[in-house]
Amino acid sequence: MAAEGEPGVKEKSETRTSGNRRDFFNEIAGCALAIAGLGGAAITVEYSSPNVLFEPPTTFRAGSPDDYPVNSVTFIQDQQVYIVRTEKGLWAMSAVCTHLGCITQWKPESNQIACPCHGSKFQREGNVQAGPAPRPLPRFSVRLAADGALMVDKLETVKETEILKV
Ligand code: FES
Secondary structure, three states: OOOOOOHHHHHHHHHHHHHHHHHHHHHHHHHHHHHHHHHHHHHHHHHHOOOOOOOOOOEEEOOOHHHOOOOEEEEEOOOOEEEEEOOOOEEEEEOEOOOOOOEOEEEOOOOEEEOOOOOOEEOOOOOEEEOOOOOOOOEEEEEEOOOOOEEEEEEEEEOOOOOEOO
8 A cells, every 4th residue: 555645646636636627627617618509599480480560450341331330430449540420331440540540539529530649630531620720630441241241441541432332
């Protein structure tokens, strides 16, 4: 058995210390590589998945024409659209103010559509009665589907003269 102080014993102790340090650095390097690999994998998955915007459809069913009495203005909240029906017919109109985009409100007591933000007022036909709104409320295409339901397309604006006769 070798006694302490002999050359063989000292070398064995130095080898153990050097091995521990090497293992430690190997573990650090392994962790760093694993983290870099996970980051690269995450970027690859992100890049390869389709970059699609899921927006609500612009065309919607607005029920039956019979749901809208003559001389009524109905606000469809989830679409931010008015369905206006008069004795002439029916049309769909944006409820978004043409000034800065606030949602307007139908005021039956004054027979007006009013914007709560800066005070613009519109006729039920959509024309500006009081500013600062610069333009009338746009009208949207509305047609009857095969089953008799109203179909409103918010991507297609139409002239004021286009009224659906129902
Ligand atoms: S947003 Fe309607 S008046 Fe300003």
